[in-house]
Amino acid sequence: MKNILSALLLASGLMLSAQVGINTDSPKAKLDVNGDMNMRDKIAVLDATDNSLSQGNNDQLLVSQGVGYAPIWKTLRIPEYEPNKFYLIFNNSFSDKAGVEFVTSEQPNMTTSKAATFTKGADITSLKGFKKIDGLSQTISVFSTESKAYFQFETVVQANFGANGNPDTSIDYACGIFVDNKLINMRQRNLRAINSQYPFLTHNQIGIVQNLSKGNHTVSVACSRLASYGDTSKKLAIGKNTSTNINDFVAQSSLKVDVYEVPQVFNPIIN
Template identity: 70%
Template sequence: MMKKLLSTLLFSIGLLATAQVGIKTDTPKAQLDVNGDANFRNKIGIFNATDNTVFQGNNDQLLVSRGEGFAPIWKSLRIPEYEPNKFYLIYNNSFSDKVGVTFTSSEDSTVGFASRGATFTKGKELNSLPGFKKITNLSKTISVFSTQSKAYFQFETVVQADFGAVGSVDTSIDYACGIFVDGKLVNLRQRNLKAITSTHPFLTHTQIGIVDNLAKGDHTVDVACTRLGSYGASGNKLSIGINGYSNINDFIAQSSLKVDVYEVPEVFNTIIN
């Protein structure tokens, strides 16, 4: 009798090792298919065939599948801890451009010196501002997920003119660069590049713009510049974000845009290592 019972038990184990077994299902989809609740009273371990060890995971870890043919792996589940009504950095990125824009003296803006303050106002449509050219690779799309946000834009470039060497600073060009969100002006800086005692002078241009509480969703960001006016600079070229002459190279002259969006979180996405 004992031999028969032992034979039956060994036969059943052999079936389990070679066939699919279903619990509460007649059509198992895996070697062990449980249709219902499962209760593990002790620990679950992952066998490592390399060193014959069993790793039971650490506290607060989850067992995650890596797909058919691969052993599962323990992962740590991290849920960010946010304090209410505080801003957190949600989006951060930076972009660069070596194409830049150039202006001839015939492209001086039609906006007169006296009317610049009235023309360059917050919210002005880019399409309504004459003479502005976009810096191509700085045009990007960003996403905002909360109604309470602060978006920071830091733009930097190099501006160069093809002035010859002169002893007077009366030769110069006015220019302006603006940061636009959804086609509307949010920040603008005007500057003047003067001739000096050496040829092809250049300067580093930096500006920072801030926008509060953008609507939830996607937004376009553009940087565009214009040549405003010339003083004793008839026929001279202005280059922004591109090296017009060999005293600087395209690495030095390139433009960059850094975007940081801080939000009071409304949506909490879990993150798995």
């Protein structure tokens, strides 16, 4: 009889109290446990939409959705890594239809040779006449000190040349891939007048950089008009069209980024 009376009194206290504390006199929730809790049976989550109980599946975790929302069951997927092997950790691609355009007056006056000027690690501020393709300036993430980042840049280059430039008409240009404004890859080419007007070409280049520091880095692409021959009044466009024989969709630029790493940081799970 004494046990029954105690149980009734405890139940009455629970119903009358808004908050219940175990090992605490000032509970901060409807049930506040100050200490260890040992669950011997099941945990279930109430779905208020249909009053059903969800117990989750084997190996699932109970994840909070924030204040005012019931937690949900989620499956934690952790890939298995072999030590000292590279894995694709970051992958993304970007595009740009605005491009850049150059007239003859924007050609830099290079006081040194191209070989001396275009060196790996050169800061973009030291390379006169280069313009960034804005839509390709993006942030990438690196999580390991052992990494290899691959960049694949593709665009279309066009000049508003007439047919069969006379005298011989062409433009030298260069495009570089930069990480944190430091040059990691450079390609130089020449666009020449041909037997049809408004010629264009597809420009491709691939850059590689190893062992970037852990954290966020900015990758960007910039191009420059280097020299003009023959009719120097013509415009050069990179990643955009100068004439209507192609459009901005055909001329657009793209940049693909792949970062491979030897994983170093893991979040351990204790059973």
